[in-house]
Amino acid sequence: MTRDGRLTGYLAPVDLAHELRDELAAAGVKLARRPLDRLVLSADPPIGAAWAANVWHDVEEIRVTSIGHAAKELRERQRNWAMYSPLHSGRAKLIAEKLPHVSAKPIEIGDVVPDAPLGSFALLEPNLLLAATRCTSPFPNGEARLVEDRDGPPSRAYLKLYEAFVRLRRWPTPDETCLDLGASPGGWTWLLAQTGAAVTAIDKAPLAADVARLPRVRWREGSAFALDPADHPPVDWVCSDIICYPRRLLGLVQRWIDAGTARHLICTIKFQGLTDHGVVREFAAVPGARVLHLHHNKHELTFFWSRPGA
Numbered sequence: 300m301t302r303d304g305r306l307t308g309y310l311a312p313v314d315l316a317h318e319l320r321d322e323l324a325a326a327g328v329k330l331a332r333r334p335l336d337r338l339v340l341s342a343d344p345p346i347g348a349a350w351a352a353n354v355w356h357d358v359e360e361i362r363v364t365s366i367g368h369a370a371k372e373l374r375e376r377q378r379n380w381a382m383y384s385p386l387h388s389g390r391a392k393l394i395a396e397k398l399p400h401v402s403a404k405p406i407e408i409g410d411v412v413p414d415a416p417l418g419s420f421a422l423l424e425p426n427l428l429l430a431a432t433r434c435t436s437p438f439p440n441g442e443a444r445l446v447e448d449r450d451g452p453p454s455r456a457y458l459k460l461y462e463a464f465v466r467l468r469r470w471p472t473p474d475e476t477c478l479d480l481g482a483s484p485g486g487w488t489w490l491l492a493q494t495g496a497a498v499t500a501i502d503k504a505p506l507a508a509d510v511a512r513l514p515r516v517r518w519r520e521g522s523a524f525a526l527d528p529a530d531h532p533p534v535d536w537v538c539s540d541i542i543c544y545p546r547r548l549l550g551l552v553q554r555w556i557d558a559g560t561a562r563h564l565i566c567t568i569k570f571q572g573l574t575d576h577g578v579v580r581e582f583a584a585v586p587g588a589r590v591l592h593l594h595h596n597k598h599e600l601t602f603f604w605s606r607p608g609a
């Protein structure tokens with residue numbers, strides 16, 4: 300059981316509840332009650348679930364007598380709350396209306412996540428709240444809102460890298476270098492170029508002409524697997540959106556880490572068919588790594604790693 304017998308809540312991304320359920324089952328996490336749609340609860344010790352859009356820690360059950368009372372109980376705990384309430388949603392909305400406003404302003408390129416804690420609540424019964432002050436996502440229900448550019452990038456794939464930098468609370472700077480592996484048609488390269496950093500894009504396919512023309516962008520034709528990280532000059536950011544088997548990507552990631560030539564890695568782990576939860580755990584077990592499902596990921600996860608002290 301968790302501290303004080305409290306529950307942990309795992310909120311699945313839209314359409315990916317099966318992945319979260321399978322991941323929890325593979326890790327031996329038992330569910331404590333029937334799921335509240337995408338939210339599952341467990342009394343077992345929390346795990347770092349990659350397929351969770353948000354994890355609610357130390358979920359409290361709070362008996363209330365009215366909507367006003369529920370809002371008061373939440374306000375007394377902290378300022379910012381997000382509602383996820385598939386049950387009694389009309390009543391939960393009335394509670395949310397009595398809470399302080401949480402800014403939903405989309406985040407711009409170069410910005411990072413707000414650091415004020417954001418709690419989550421649901422109604423289990425009309426007068427029974429579930430509430431967690433500590434959640435893993437800084438966004439309401441994990442839903443990051445970003446300012447989209449509909450003209451510059453040739454694809455919407457750049458949004459997942461954008462969200463990754465926001466979550467990392469760090470962006471490339473003009474004095475830094477980036478390698479974009481599997482770069483075509485160039486959404487990620489476009490985003491990296493917006494930061495002023497120098498970008499080398501690697502792909503068998505070319506970049507869209509407008510991206511290839513951007514200052515400090517260079518395209519090299521070839522396979523990312525043909526590069527030897529040990530022979531590569533130091534590079535600040537290695538980003539990969541290559542379509543390949545997760546285990547092949549894990550080998551590539553390990554080679555970059557072992558070579559010591561990269562400061563940060565951000566890679567998309569893509570899945571086809573049945574998900575190999577074992578390989579996800581291997582990615583997550585890399586010292587200094589995190590594996591998250593970002594709001595802009597599809598059937599894929601994002602791997603983050605930074606060299607110690609980088």
Ligand SMILES: C[S@@+](CC[C@H](N)C(=O)[O-])C[C@H]1O[C@@H](n2cnc3c(N)ncnc32)[C@H](O)[C@@H]1O
Binds near residue numbers: 453484485487522
């Ligand atoms: C999902 S797309 C990348 C989209 C890109 N991030 C963007 O924002 O436009 C995947 C790319 O990986 C490339 N690719 C596949 N295998 C590769 C390899 N071994 N080395 C480099 N690129 C590879 C494909 O040619 C394809 O262009």
